[in-house]
Amino acid sequence: MENGTGLAELYPPLNGSDWLMLNKEQLPSVMRYGIEGDLMVNGIKYTIPMSGIPELSAVEISNITNYILSAWTNKLGGMSFEEVQESLSNSDGNK
Numbered sequence: 001m002e003n004g005t006g007l008a009e010l011y012p013p014l015n016g017s018d019w020l021m022l023n024k025e026q027l028p029s030v031m032r033y034g035i036e037g038d039l040m041v042n043g044i045k046y047t048i049p050m051s052g053i054p055e056l057s058a059v060e061i062s063n064i065t066n067y068i069l070s071a072w073t074n075k076l077g078g079m080s081f082e083e084v085q086e087s088l089s090n091s092d093g094n095k
């Protein structure tokens, strides 16, 4: 949602997410390839898979990643373009 909250037990939040705090290097890869399997975020289990968005370029993904990491109340630092490319080369953690 606009302020980084998710939607009930369907979409996990991106603001104040303990999962994102621990797995921030996976964020670019989630945008490109999606993610499936049980996800625990702030004590709630999310089970619906997210589809990847293959039409986003690496630069767009880098911009969105760096926006999310410091949007709302997030203070999760930044990610270099090299780190974003590294994440995009690996989708092993998304299943």
Ligand code: HEM
Pocket (backbone or CB within 6 Å): 010, 011, 012, 020, 027, 030, 031, 035, 039, 046, 048, 049, 050, 051, 053, 064, 068
């Ligand atoms: C840690 C990061 C993320 C996780 C764990 C995650 C997970 C999910 C999940 C579980 C859904 C629900 C799928 C469904 O109901 O069909 C979803 C939907 C979606 N996510 Fe993500 N997501 C993440 C980040 C993002 C980001 C950064 C974007 C934007 C580029 C994004 C774009 C979408 C879109 C477009 C949908 C579909 C919404 C719809 O169909 O109404 N997600 N995500």
